[in-house]
Amino acid sequence: MLNGFKNPGRIALIGAKSEIGLAIVSQLPEDKSREVILVGRSGEYALDVTDRAARERVVEAIFDKGDLDLAIIAVGVLGNNPEKSDTENLVDAMGVNYLGTVHLLALIAERMKIQAHGTILIISSFAQVRPRDDNFAYGSTKAGLDFYARGLAAKLHGSGVKIKILRPGFVKSKMTAGMAIAPFSITTEECAQYGVRAISSKKVVTWAPSILKYVAMVIATMPPAIFRKISQR
Amino acid sequence: MQINSPQLTSGWGNNFHSLSSRAAASTVEQIQELVSTSKSVRGLLPIGLHRSYGDSALNSGGTLIDLAAFNGISIDMQSRTAVVGAGVTVAALERAALEKSLFPPVVPGTGFVTMGGAIAADIHGKSHHRTGSFSQCVRRITLMLASGGIVNLTPNDPEFWATVGGLGLTGVVIEIEIELHALQSNSVDVIEHRVKNLSEMIELLNRSDNDYEHTVAWIDLSGDYRGRGVVSLGNYGSTPVKAKESESTGPSLPSLAGKNFITPLTVSAFNEIWYRKPLKDGAVALTKYMHPLDGISHWNRIYGDTGFLQYQFVIDIGKEEIFDRLFRGLRDLKAASFLGVLKKFGNASQAPLSFPRSGWTLTLDYSMAVPGLEQFLRGFDEELVAAGGRVYLIKDSRVSPELIPLMYPQINQWRDIRRTMDPTGLWQSDQARRLHLC
Numbered sequence: 001m002l003n004g005f006k007n008p009g010r011i012a013l014i015g016a017k018s019e020i021g022l023a024i025v026s027q028l029p030e031d032k033s034r035e036v037i038l039v040g041r042s043g044e045y046a047l048d049v050t051d052r053a054a055r056e057r058v059v060e061a062i063f064d065k066g067d068l069d070l071a072i073i074a075v076g077v078l079g080n081n082p083e084k085s086d087t088e089n090l091v092d093a094m095g096v097n098y099l100g101t102v103h104l105l106a107l108i109a110e111r112m113k114i115q116a117h118g119t120i121l122i123i124s125s126f127a128q129v130r131p132r133d134d135n136f137a138y139g140s141t142k143a144g145l146d147f148y149a150r151g152l153a154a155k156l157h158g159s160g161v162k163i164k165i166l167r168p169g170f171v172k173s174k175m176t177a178g179m180a181i182a183p184f185s186i187t188t189e190e191c192a193q194y195g196v197r198a199i200s201s202k203k204v205v206t207w208a209p210s211i212l213k214y215v216a217m218v219i220a221t222m223p224p225a226i227f228r229k230i231s232q233r
Numbered sequence: 234m235q236i237n238s239p240q241l242t243s244g245w246g247n248n249f250h251s252l253s254s255r256a257a258a259s260t261v262e263q264i265q266e267l268v269s270t271s272k273s274v275r276g277l278l279p280i281g282l283h284r285s286y287g288d289s290a291l292n293s294g295g296t297l298i299d300l301a302a303f304n305g306i307s308i309d310m311q312s313r314t315a316v317v318g319a320g321v322t323v324a325a326l327e328r329a330a331l332e333k334s335l336f337p338p339v340v341p342g343t344g345f346v347t348m349g350g351a352i353a354a355d356i357h358g359k360s361h362h363r364t365g366s367f368s369q370c371v372r373r374i375t376l377m378l379a380s381g382g383i384v385n386l387t388p389n390d391p392e393f394w395a396t397v398g399g400l401g402l403t404g405v406v407i408e409i410e411i412e413l414h415a416l417q418s419n420s421v422d423v424i425e426h427r428v429k430n431l432s433e434m435i436e437l438l439n440r441s442d443n444d445y446e447h448t449v450a451w452i453d454l455s456g457d458y459r460g461r462g463v464v465s466l467g468n469y470g471s472t473p474v475k476a477k478e479s480e481s482t483g484p485s486l487p488s489l490a491g492k493n494f495i496t497p498l499t500v501s502a503f504n505e506i507w508y509r510k511p512l513k514d515g516a517v518a519l520t521k522y523m524h525p526l527d528g529i530s531h532w533n534r535i536y537g538d539t540g541f542l543q544y545q546f547v548i549d550i551g552k553e554e555i556f557d558r559l560f561r562g563l564r565d566l567k568a569a570s571f572l573g574v575l576k577k578f579g580n581a582s583q584a585p586l587s588f589p590r591s592g593w594t595l596t597l598d599y600s601m602a603v604p605g606l607e608q609f610l611r612g613f614d615e616e617l618v619a620a621g622g623r624v625y626l627i628k629d630s631r632v633s634p635e636l637i638p639l640m641y642p643q644i645n646q647w648r649d650i651r652r653t654m655d656p657t658g659l660w661q662s663d664q665a666r667r668l669h670l671c
Contacts, residue, residue, distance in 0.1 A: 001667035004248035004287055004542055004630025005607045009667060029607065033633040067666055114274065116239065116252040116294035160239075160252035160293060 001067055002117070006200065008069035009034055012062055014047070014104060016040025019173045020123060021074030023192030024199075037062055049075050049100035059107040063115075070199065071108045071120045073101055078175060079138050090137045097141035102148050109152060109161055116160035121199055122149050126169040126207075129216045132231045153204045164198045166191075168208040169215075184209055234263045242291055245284050245533055248540030248601050248630050251291035251663050259302035264405055265381045267298060268659065276661035279405040281320065281347030285354065286543045287630030288663035289400055295661055298405060300349055305408075308333055313413050314372065319349035319406040324527070326411075327520055335413035336469075336519060339367045342574075344524045349406040354627035355398035355587040358523065359447035359467070362579040366589045368397040369582060373410040376403070379655040383407065395650040398587035400626060402660045402671060403651055420470035421447065421522045425512040431460030431556055431575075435593070438577050441466050447522070449576050453504040454597060455497060455569035458560040461508060462575070467522060476518035485530040493537035495600050500569035507572075536600050542630050544610060545596040547578060547589065548622040555620050556595070559613060563597075566605050570597040585643035588625040596628075607631060626664065634668045644670070 001009050007029050013021045016038035025036055039045040039058060047058045062068055079093030105122060112118035127135050128143035146165060153163035170182035171191045186209055194208035207213045219227065236256045243250055253275075258264045271277055275295030283290050290297070303318030306329045313335060317326055323337065324344030330336050341356045350356075352374060357366045364370065374386045374396055386393035396403045428434045434450050441448050447467040452460050526532055533541070548555055563570070574596040581590030599606055614624065614636055623640030624632050638644050651671060658671065665671050 001288070001663055002249070003607075003667065004246065004540065005601055007607070009634075031611075031633075033635050114294055116275070 002069050005029070007031060007034075008119075010037070010066055010068055011035070011070040011072070012037040012039060012045075012068055013072045013074060014039040014049075015072075015074035015076070016043070018074035018076075018123075019175070019188045020168070020171065020191050020195060021072050023188050024072055024074075024121070024195040027189075027192050027196045037068075049104070050095045052103065055100065055103055055107060059104065059111060063111040067115050068108070068112065068118055070118065071112075072195075073104055073108075073120065073122045075101060075104075076123065076142075076175075078135075079141075086137065093138050093141045097138070098144045101145050105145075105149060105152065105163070109156060109163065112161040113156070113159050118160070119162045119164060119199055121164045121166060121195060123195075124149070124165050124167045126167055126212055126216065128167075130219050130222075130227065134231075150204060163204065164201065165205045166195050166198045166208060167205060167212065167216075168194070169212050171208075184212060184215065234258070234266050236267075236296060242283065242297065243540070244287050244290060244630070246286035246540050246542050246601075246630060247533055247536065247538075248286075248542060249288045249291055249663065251288065251293040253292050253294065254296040255299055256296055257299040257302065261377070261383070261407060264298060264377055264407075267296070268377070268379065268381045271296065271659065276659050278660060278662050279319070279349060279353075279401050281350035281353075282322065282345050284343060284346050284350065286628040288667060289354075289627050289629075290350075291663040292661055293663055300347070300405070303349075303407065308335065308413070313415060314410055315413055316408060316410050317348050318408055319347060321348050322346065323348075323351065324520070324524070327523075330413050331416075331419055331519070334416045334418075336416050337411065338364045338370045338414040340523050342524060342526065344520065344527050348409050348411075349401070352397055352406050352409060353399060353401045354625075355582060355584055355589070356627075357578070357589045359449045359465075359576065361589055362442045362448065362577055363446055365579055366582050366587055368394075368584060368587065370412040371397070371409055372412060374406055375408040377405040377407055379404065379657060379659040391650050392654055394582075394584040395586075395647055395654065397582065397584040399584075399647065399651070400586065400662065400664065400670070402662065402665055403654050404660065414469075416469055416519075417471040418469075418473040418516075419476055419519050420472055420474045420516040421467040421519050422470040422472075422515065423465060423467045423513045423517045423522060425466070425514065426464045427461075427508065427512060428464055429459070429461050431553075431560075434460060434462055434464060434575060435553060437464045438575070442577060444468075449574060451507065452573040452575050452595070453508055454560065454563060454573045455501045455504050458564040460556070460560060462573075463508065463510075463512065465513070467517075469519075470516045472516045474516050474518050476520060484528075486532050486534045488531075488534055489537065491538035493539060493600050493602055494535050495541070495569075495571055495598075497567050497569040500571050503571060504569075537602075539600060539602045541598055541600050543596060543598050543628040545588075545594060545625040545628050546617055546622050547592045547594040547625075548617065548620055549592045550577075552620045552622070553593065555616060555622070556593075558616060559595075562609055562613060566603065566609055568599055568603045568606060568609075570599060573597045585647035586626070586641055588623070588627070592622075594625075626668070629664070629668075632668065637668050637670065
């Protein structure tokens with residue numbers, strides 16, 4: 001349960017190795033008695049995100065032991081393994097970023113609806129704003145997740161359950177190591193600050209950094225010829 | 234039996250917003266119907282007027298049973314006892330008893346507490362050093378169990394003591410039988426003394442307990458945090474006074490646009506005026522003396538949308554040095570409290586979860602928005618536990634669950650009895666979940 005300061009007593013991070021996820025958890029107000037459930041490839045709550053039965057089993061197991069105040073779903077792959085074809089990479093990204101994450105989101109939301117409280121944070125991306133030659137496959141998986149999450153957030157209005165979407169731009173992390181750094185890039189720690197803010201925000205969507213909200217408006221409405229030019233930079 | 238669709242509910246501190254259904258029961262059969270048809274895994278919780286400060290009377294995802302319709306009062310002059318419904322308020326019982334020159338021996342600082350709530354919290358008042366807590370004047374509790382069965386519990390039953398202080402988690406109190414005190418008049422003879430610091434206050438309270446039925450001290454925890462204040466001492470009086478008898482109290486504090494008006498500046502100014510106010514010496518109406526804040530309804534709105542917490546703890550006699558550490562910490566935090574209250578408790582009741590026990594109890598109010606308050610209180614709780622103290626659960630909204638067995642060492646005994654009364658876990662509350670009580 002949340003305490004009177006609105007700080008969570010029991011949280012789950014799905015994606016135990018996610019740098020952004022871990023940074024968000026470590027930036028929450030300190031509380032020794034908080035139970036933090038780490039869902040990763042091993043441990044008590046081991047999960048292969050692409051395994052449907054495993055997703056159901058793990059979510060059951062978490063809620064059977066008590067109320068969950070906050071779930072951070074921070075699993076995702078870029079789908080850029082050079083040893084695989086574009087199509088194979090697309091299927092990998094779809095399996096984790098869309099199918100796995102959306103299913104987890106729906107399962108957790110269902111359980112939170114019964115307890116009539118709880119917040120789920122999902123990590124979307126700036127890449128879902130507009131398809132770009134080098135990452136539209138990844139972007140499409142995030143666009144699908146983002147779309148579903150917005151719909152679910154609206155549907156759950158008044159249920160006590162809140163869905164929050166974090167849309168980071170370029171985050172300097174292990175996931176993006178070796179990639180050319182894009183404008184408005186931020187560190188993992190900075191991204192996590194926006195994540196913490198997103199959890200208690202009244203708005204569904206939080207951009208990281210905030211200026212990306214306006215950058216996205218410009219990008220989304222830009223004539224194709226200009227967009228092609230700047231995205232090939 | 235109509236169950237209203239889920240709506241947000243808060244305790245008096247307005248710091249939790251919990252979504253739950255509500256059913257107003259007006260007969261025992263209706264409660265039995267709720268019990269037998271409850272399919273929700275989130276269970277049921279009997280409630281009163283939501284004067285508990287935190288989440289004791291909240292049950293997110295579950296159903297609250299409103300017992301306001303159980304408002305019967307019958308007073309037997311011969312035995313000086315009253316049989317009252319769970320929804321009867323302390324104020325209503327006082328009014329009925331006063332007509333017969335009787336009065337409940339234990340009343341809290343507000344009259345807006347129901348009999349069910351008084352049992353659930355085992356409330357105390359200014360007379361604790363003489364009378365003990367509320368349960369000491371209760372002869373019988375009629376309780377509905379999770380099975381729907383109804384039992385009459387007396388102080389000889391362990392289930393009686395599990396229900397006293399049991400936070401509504403053992404069943405639905407339907408009715409209680411309570412002893413009343415015989416009065417000579419409707420007044421209290423009050424004498425107030427101004428004291429310059431905490432040690433003077435403690436010394437005066439120590440000296441006065443033998444001579445006065447009601448003792449309490451208002452303490453100024455702002456400015457220099459030396460603990461100056463006003464000690465108020467009273468005995469049941471013999472001179473009748475005019476008293477307002479109407480149900481409605483004075484003005485209601487309007488919603489102040491959700492803004493918090495409690496800042497170190499406003500608190501210091503208010504406390505200065507309070508400290509300098511003319512001291513009482515003479516007869517005061519009993520109800521006015523017992524419930525000073527009931528004159529303004531919705532006074533909790535002064536803390537705005539973020540809400541506030543009330544921190545009340547008890548510490549053994551001889552451990553007073555903990556106050557110095559607390560005051561120093563609060564001064565460093567620039568946390569000013571509006572109306573701190575210090576009281577010396579008498580003996581504990583035998584209820585495993587009852588709060589009052591022999592020692593000093595201090596009560597402080599703080600806006601949730603005071604920076605650093607959460608971490609500070611967490612640290613102070615550890616010192617409190619190390620010194621053998623505990624916090625009052627009906628007012629809590631933030632204690633760490635692992636401290637509960639240290640503060641309430643008999644909790645396992647309570648859990649065992651509770652389990653026999655409610656094997657399937659029908660009675661649930663947000664606080665029970667937060668603090669892993671059951």
